[in-house]
Amino acid sequence: MIRLEFCGAVGEVTGSGCLVHAPAATVLVDFGVFQGGADARERSASLGPVRADRLDAVVLTHAHIDHCGRLPLLAAAGYAGPVFATPATLDLAALLLADLGRIQEADLARENRRRRSAGLPPLQALFGAADVERVRDCGRALPYGQARRIAPGITARLTEAGHILGSASVELAVEEGGTRRVLVFSGDIGPCGAPILRDPVPPAAADLVVMESTYGARDRPPQAGTVARFREILAEAVRSHARIVIPAFAVGRTQLLLFYIAEAIREGAIPPLPVFLDSPMATAATLAYARHQELYDEELGGLVRTGQIRHDLQSLRVVESVEESRSLNDRRGACVIISAAGMCEAGRVVHHLRHTLWRENAHVILPGYMAPGTLGRALADGAPQVDIFGEPVVVRATVHHLSGFSAHAGQGELLDWLDGVAPQGPRLVLTHGDDEARTVLRERIHERHGILAECPGPGSVVTLP
Numbered sequence: 493m494i495r496l497e498f499c500g501a502v503g504e505v506t507g508s509g510c511l512v513h514a515p516a517a518t519v520l521v522d523f524g525v526f527q528g529g530a531d532a533r534e535r536s537a538s539l540g541p542v543r544a545d546r547l548d549a550v551v552l553t554h555a556h557i558d559h560c561g562r563l564p565l566l567a568a569a570g571y572a573g574p575v576f577a578t579p580a581t582l583d584l585a586a587l588l589l590a591d592l593g594r595i596q597e598a599d600l601a602r603e604n605r606r607r608r609s610a611g612l613p614p615l616q617a618l619f620g621a622a623d624v625e626r627v628r629d630c631g632r633a634l635p636y637g638q639a640r641r642i643a644p645g646i647t648a649r650l651t652e653a654g655h656i657l658g659s660a661s662v663e664l665a666v667e668e669g670g671t672r673r674v675l676v677f678s679g680d681i682g683p684c685g686a687p688i689l690r691d692p693v694p695p696a697a698a699d700l701v702v703m704e705s706t707y708g709a710r711d712r713p714p715q716a717g718t719v720a721r722f723r724e725i726l727a728e729a730v731r732s733h734a735r736i737v738i739p740a741f742a743v744g745r746t747q748l749l750l751f752y753i754a755e756a757i758r759e760g761a762i763p764p765l766p767v768f769l770d771s772p773m774a775t776a777a778t779l780a781y782a783r784h785q786e787l788y789d790e791e792l793g794g795l796v797r798t799g800q801i802r803h804d805l806q807s808l809r810v811v812e813s814v815e816e817s818r819s820l821n822d823r824r825g826a827c828v829i830i831s832a833a834g835m836c837e838a839g840r841v842v843h844h845l846r847h848t849l850w851r852e853n854a855h856v857i858l859p860g861y862m863a864p865g866t867l868g869r870a871l872a873d874g875a876p877q878v879d880i881f882g883e884p885v886v887v888r889a890t891v892h893h894l895s896g897f898s899a900h901a902g903q904g905e906l907l908d909w910l911d912g913v914a915p916q917g918p919r920l921v922l923t924h925g926d927d928e929a930r931t932v933l934r935e936r937i938h939e940r941h942g943i944l945a946e947c948p949g950p951g952s953v954v955t956l957p
C-alpha cells in the first residue's frame with residue numbers, strides 16, 4: 493500500500509508538500525512555506541506530519557520558497573538525508589533559502605524589539621544560517637530524464653515543467669513485491685510557447701497523478717497583448733524622456749522582462765535605452781539563468797549562440813553598490829530600472845518608488861499579481877497617495893498593471909497536459925489551487941477525460957491499495 497499525506501497547498505496555492513509512505517521508505521515531495529494570511533508564519537513553522545527521523549529522501553519540483561522554504565526547518569529538526577532536484581533548482585534554492593533566512597532574521601529582530609518594549613519574552617528563530625547551509629549540503633543533482641534510485645524501492649525521474657529555471661515534474665516509481673506503480677507530481681506547470689524555457693513535458697504513464705490547479709478556473713490573459721502594451725510603454729517613455737520603474741520578482745519575471753526588452757530593441761521598436769538591474773537577488777538569479785544555458789528553449793539558445801542577446805542588451809547595467817543605486821535618483825532621461833521585491837514591500841525598489849511616484853513624467857509597471865495589503869496592490873488599485881517609510885508620497889507617475897506575464901499554465905493548457913495519460917484512467921488528485929479553481933478544473937477534467945479527480949483538504953490522506 494502507498495499512502496500520500498498532504499502538508500499544504502490543498503485548497504490554496506502555498507505550503508506545497510506531499511509525504512509519500514511507500515512499503516519500504518518514506519519520501520517527501522516539496523516542503524514549502526505558506527504565504528499570505530495572518531497565520532502564514534505560524535503554519536510555516538510547523539513540520540506537520542513530517543518526521544525528520546523517518547524520512548529517507550526529499551525531492552524538489554522547483555526553487556520557489558512555497559515549495560522548498562520549510563527545508564531549513566527540517567534540517568534544524570535533524571534531517572540530514574538527500575534532497576534531490578535538478579542542478580538549476582539546487583542553484584536557485586540555495587539563493588532563495590539564504591534570502592528567506594535573511595528576511596526571517598530581520599522580521600524576527602523587528603518583532604522582538606516590539607515585544608521587548610511590550611514586556612514580552614523574545615521569540616526564537618525558527619532556523620539559522622547553519623540550517624540553510626545544511627540543506628545546501630544535502631542537495632543531490634538529478635538532471636532531467638535520468639532515473640535514479642532515491643530510497644529503498646523508489647526510483648525518481650524529473651521532467652521539464654516549464655515554470656521557472658530547473659522546474660520539474662516528479663515521477664516516482666514504487667516497487668513492491670513484483671508490482672511497480674508510478675506516481676506523478678506535476679509541480680507548478682508553466683505556460684506553453686513562453687520565451688526562455690522549454691514547454692512542459694506531460695506524463696506518458698501513471699497510476700496516480702497529483703496535479704496543480706492554480707489557473708484551473710480560467711485561461712491566463714494572452715501574453716501577446718501584454719507584451720504589446722509593455723512595448724508601447726517603453727516607446728512612450730523614450731519619446732517623453734521618462735523613467736520606468738519595474739518592481740519584479742527576482743527569479744523568472746526579471747529574466748522574462750529582460751528578454752522582452754532585448755526583443756523590442758532588436759526589432760527596432762525602441763532604441764537601446766539604459767536598463768538598470770538594481771537588485772542583488774535579481775542579479776544573482778539572472779547569473780544562475782546564465783549558468784544553465786543548456787535549459788533554454790531553441791529561440792533563446794540560438795540568440796545566445798550567435799551573441800545576439802548580448803548585443804541587444806548592451807545598454808544593460810548591473811547596479812552593485814547602494815551608492816550607485818542612490819545615484820539613479822538624480823538621473824535624467826529615459827531609462828528602465830528593474831528592482832525587487834515583486835510586490836514593492838521591501839528591497840531597493842521601495843527607495844526607487846519613493847523617488848519616482850511623485851514625478852509626473854514617470855512610469856511604474858507592475859508586472860504581475862499584487863497581494864492585498866501590499867504597496868504594489870495599493871498602486872495597482874490607483875491609490876492617489878501611498879505611505880512609504882511612514883511618509884506620505886503622492887502618486888503622479890502613470891502606474892500600469894500588466895497581468896499577462898504569468899509563469900503558470902492556463903486552464904486549457906492544464907487539460908492538454910493530461911491528454912497523454914488520461915486514457916489509462918489514473919487516480920487524479922488536485923492540489924495547489926484555491927477551491928474555486930480546483931472545483932472548476934475538476935468539472936472540466938470530468939467532461940473531457942471522464943476522470944473524477946479527488947480534492948484533498950488539510951490533513952487528508954490518499955491511499956493506493
Ligand SMILES: [Zn+2]
Pocket residue numbers: 554556655680
Ligand atoms: Zn512556483
Ligand SMILES: [Zn+2]
Pocket residue numbers: 505508556558559680924
Ligand atoms: Zn507553486
